[in-house]
Amino acid sequence: MQGSKAEPRWWSYLIAALAIYGIWHALSVLLNSIALPTPLTVLFAFIAGLKKDLISHLLISTFRIACGITLAFSLAVPVGLLCHERSVDKFVAPLIYMLYPIPHIVLLPVIILLFGIGDLSKIIMIEIIVFFQILVTTRDASRNISTNYFYPLLSMGARGREIYEHVIIPVCIPKILTAMRISVGTSIAVLFFVESFATTHGLGYLIMDAWSRANYPDLYAAIVMMALLGFGIYLMLDRIEKRVCRWVYI
Amino acid sequence: MIEARGITKIYPDGTRALENINFEVQNGESCAVIGPSGCGKTTLLLIFSGILEPTAGKVLIEGKDLTSPSQELALIFQDYGLFPWKTVYENVSLGLQLRGFGKRERTEIVSSLLKELGLQGFETNYPKQLSGGMQQRVAFARALALNPRILLMDEPLSSLDALTREHLQNLLLRLWKQKGMTMLLVTHSIEEAVFLGKKVIVLSPRPGRVIKTITNPYMGDVQYRTTEVFFEKCREVRQSLDGGAI
Numbered sequence A: 001m002q003g004s005k006a007e008p009r010w011w012s013y014l015i016a017a018l019a020i021y022g023i024w025h026a027l028s029v030l031l032n033s034i035a036l037p038t039p040l041t042v043l044f045a046f047i048a049g050l051k052k053d054l055i056s057h058l059l060i061s062t063f064r065i066a067c068g069i070t071l072a073f074s075l076a077v078p079v080g081l082l083c084h085e086r087s088v089d090k091f092v093a094p095l096i097y098m099l100y101p102i103p104h105i106v107l108l109p110v111i112i113l114l115f116g117i118g119d120l121s122k123i124i125m126i127e128i129i130v131f132f133q134i135l136v137t138t139r140d141a142s143r144n145i146s147t148n149y150f151y152p153l154l155s156m157g158a159r160g161r162e163i164y165e166h167v168i169i170p171v172c173i174p175k176i177l178t179a180m181r182i183s184v185g186t187s188i189a190v191l192f193f194v195e196s197f198a199t200t201h202g203l204g205y206l207i208m209d210a211w212s213r214a215n216y217p218d219l220y221a222a223i224v225m226m227a228l229l230g231f232g233i234y235l236m237l238d239r240i241e242k243r244v245c246r247w248v249y250i
Numbered sequence B: 001m002i003e004a005r006g007i008t009k010i011y012p013d014g015t016r017a018l019e020n021i022n023f024e025v026q027n028g029e030s031c032a033v034i035g036p037s038g039c040g041k042t043t044l045l046l047i048f049s050g051i052l053e054p055t056a057g058k059v060l061i062e063g064k065d066l067t068s069p070s071q072e073l074a075l076i077f078q079d080y081g082l083f084p085w086k087t088v089y090e091n092v093s094l095g096l097q098l099r100g101f102g103k104r105e106r107t108e109i110v111s112s113l114l115k116e117l118g119l120q121g122f123e124t125n126y127p128k129q130l131s132g133g134m135q136q137r138v139a140f141a142r143a144l145a146l147n148p149r150i151l152l153m154d155e156p157l158s159s160l161d162a163l164t165r166e167h168l169q170n171l172l173l174r175l176w177k178q179k180g181m182t183m184l185l186v187t188h189s190i191e192e193a194v195f196l197g198k199k200v201i202v203l204s205p206r207p208g209r210v211i212k213t214i215t216n217p218y219m220g221d222v223q224y225r226t227t228e229v230f231f232e233k234c235r236e237v238r239q240s241l242d243g244g245a246i
């Protein structure tokens, strides 16, 4: 293994999980409150949940977040890459500067009015927020490519699409994937928010429902599931990044 | 023949980089351009390669105006030529790919070139995994893959250690003699200019003007480096450089 860029091994994940388990257990014993059950109690609730409907709620949440992220990616990346052209950036830049800093979650009522309270509005809400995160990063990346990469390519007679294929896209991909990995946390938070009302499906609903029933082990089981969902997406993006950007990690 | 005819370059921010540059390089000749840092050497090469437009004047290749990057011409840079996201093979075959060569043909040309430059077995390595000298040899291979008649080089060896540098100077000399290319080499090493340039063009500090053209008829042999004539030429180049600085 080579120092800095070595990946965490499976056993390091195990150690981290055990550490979290230990800290959680100690806290719950210290606090001695029904609001923080021991991890073992939660584990039982989790297993019981798996036998009931935890999985189907997980699947619905996964569907919503996957659609949101995919949609955001496929819209933001082309626009961000094209910002390399000054003629495109001239129009996109002012839009980004005005729209990016506002908290997009406040658009939720509008989105619901326009797209109803079904899956579509939830997906679109996630999409909007992740869209801006990916767009801003991609735009920054595509605008700051060293001219040193272009000269050799231009001297070989490359133009238009070829410049994107051989320089702009390869330079931007690592940064895009990093932006996506970072946006996982945000997208899970938005998922929770949009699922916490006007629906009876999804992990967000499950959390709110358990809370209203004051069933704390169930509440934590749903939270754990949501954390695992985030962890899974993060790991997946991490894998993709390692594979697609092999040249960065050698 | 490639000719510079009254080339002047003023950058949009007002920087005067080059002023009325005139010289020519005959077919199959090698010409070294030397001058103090910032005098416009890179600018000159970018203009010769058709990437940058001069403010005034023009470049002629075989008497014809150069308007866009020419097929007959290859460019090698100091240390930023290679694409770190492409393997050695992909880097070298890129030019061929862009010119529409078939896969079979590409493989053939690339592997014989890699063999010639002693890079066999490194096809699937990324540039990062190679030493500086090897990376620069990959850059040579990439330029030579297109079988150019004219080779433009911007301080191709300046980031290498002295030994590797001398080694690659010999390689360049061999390639030049073997392939009969026209070479235009920018350098700020006096010895390199004299070793590799049949003609040495000395530029003044910015804005670059030609202060002297020194002919160097005895170059062309690896042993030249150790001869009295060589040292004499180096002295001559050094004197013209110093003269320009005053």
Ligand SMILES: Nc1ncnc2c1ncn2[C@@H]1O[C@H](COP(=O)(O)OP(=O)(O)OP(=O)(O)O)[C@@H](O)[C@H]1O
Pocket: B011, B012, B013, B015, B016, B017, B036, B037, B038, B039, B040, B041, B042, B043, B044, B188, B206
């Ligand atoms: N894109 C640009 N815009 C404005 N000025 C520039 C630009 N590129 C180069 N210059 C300026 O033009 C002058 C010549 O630059 P150039 O890179 O051609 O010099 P050089 O002789 O290659 O220098 P060095 O030996 O350090 O490589 C410098 O003063 C530089 O600052």
Ligand SMILES: [Mg+2]
Pocket: B041, B042, B043, B154
């Ligand atoms: Mg330079």
